[in-house]
Amino acid sequence: MSQVVGSQAIATTPKAKAGPFVPLWGVAVSGAVIVALIVTIASNSHFGLDFFHVFGGALWVTIDLFMGFIIGPIMGRLDIPARMVFSKNLMTKMMVVMPTVVICTLTSGWQLARLDNLFTTPYSPQHGWILAALIVVAFLAIIAYAFLEPANIVVLMELRKPEPNGLLIGRMMRRFLYTAGVLGILQLSIIVIMVRLATW
Amino acid sequence: MVNTPEPYAGDTKRSPVIACIVGTIISCILAAGIIIAHIPGPAPMWGSIMWVCIAAVLTIATIVLILRKRPFARKTFFTVAKWVFLYILVLTGMGEYVIAFDGTRGQPLVVMTIILLLFLVNIPMLWGFSVARHER
Numbered sequence: 001m002s003q004v005v006g007s008q009a010i011a012t013t014p015k016a017k018a019g020p021f022v023p024l025w026g027v028a029v030s031g032a033v034i035v036a037l038i039v040t041i042a043s044n045s046h047f048g049l050d051f052f053h054v055f056g057g058a059l060w061v062t063i064d065l066f067m068g069f070i071i072g073p074i075m076g077r078l079d080i081p082a083r084m085v086f087s088k089n090l091m092t093k094m095m096v097v098m099p100t101v102v103i104c105t106l107t108s109g110w111q112l113a114r115l116d117n118l119f120t121t122p123y124s125p126q127h128g129w130i131l132a133a134l135i136v137v138a139f140l141a142i143i144a145y146a147f148l149e150p151a152n153i154v155v156l157m158e159l160r161k162p163e164p165n166g167l168l169i170g171r172m173m174r175r176f177l178y179t180a181g182v183l184g185i186l187q188l189s190i191i192v193i194m195v196r197l198a199t200w
Numbered sequence: 201m202v203n204t205p206e207p208y209a210g211d212t213k214r215s216p217v218i219a220c221i222v223g224t225i226i227s228c229i230l231a232a233g234i235i236i237a238h239i240p241g242p243a244p245m246w247g248s249i250m251w252v253c254i255a256a257v258l259t260i261a262t263i264v265l266i267l268r269k270r271p272f273a274r275k276t277f278f279t280v281a282k283w284v285f286l287y288i289l290v291l292t293g294m295g296e297y298v299i300a301f302d303g304t305r306g307q308p309l310v311v312m313t314i315i316l317l318l319f320l321v322n323i324p325m326l327w328g329f330s331v332a333r334h335e336r
Contacts, residue, residue: 150330168210
């Protein structure tokens with residue numbers, strides 16, 4: 001049955017077009033954002049670092065929760081051809097957005113913690129919360145780098161082929177959505193930690 | 201009677217390459233965590249160095265395993281790995297910039313640099329392998 005579905009998917013999916021792997025305008029915007037981040041770090045601007053951390057963190061958490069709990073179930077109900085077209089459009093943009101958001105949030109967050117003396121010894125009361133945040137980020141990194149992003153790339157590479165493998169795409173999309181859900185739950189704990197730190 | 205071939209859903213076997221790379225990532229995070237937990241004070245370096253050594257051994261094992269894998273879609277592997285390398289280069293470059301900018305020097309800087317280099321090697325290998333292993 002699944003083979004029939006896979007063949008139908010291939011037959012009804014638009015043929016892959018050769019072209020850039022990710023949108024080039026997105027890469028240019030991402031480069032500009034990273035240059036702005038470097039300038040902000042070099043100038044030790046508290047406002048700039050706070051802006052990058054809050055804006056990047058809000059985007060990161062929202063996108064993870066939205067992907068895991070809203071888009072995921074919707075995609076699970078789509079038929080394979082629709083899912084393939086949707087994935088192709090969504091994933092190429094996510095490949096540019098997410099790395100930029102992650103770099104901005106983590107780097108500015110680290111610098112903010114340094115500027116606010118949250119790493120100082122003897123340990124400040126917030127030190128434990130900062131460590132908790134780092135531990136959650138470590139888990140986020142392991143899951144994202146080891147499971148979520150490889151699944152994302154397999155889907156993208158498969159969709160660029162003249163005859164994409166519907167079964168493989170389905171398997172990888174399931175993995176992507178499960179891991180996005182786990183990341184969403186971890187992100188909820190990050191929200192708790194960050195609100196605790198902000199309202200100390 | 202006609203035998204219809206089983207539909208191919210990719211390589212579903214557990215791979216030692218993935219296990220080695222995930223082990224490397226965890227070792228690197230533990231090594232960095234020991235230093236970060238002590239900042240700005242001096243961290244006991246033996247723990248970090250031990251985890252970095254484990255990560256280095258696992259990285260070598262990963263490279264050997266990939267080189268020995270036959271058949272293997274090397275072209276696909278390098279197509280993916282080179283772009284991932286570029287992305288991780290920006291990520292680790294930012295990390296190194298921030299660590300050096302904040303005045304980390306000496307042994308902690310060396311260990312953190314090695315950790316970032318291990319990331320720079322392992323993540324492209326992981327993503328490249330994850331795609332190439334499904335090619336027939």
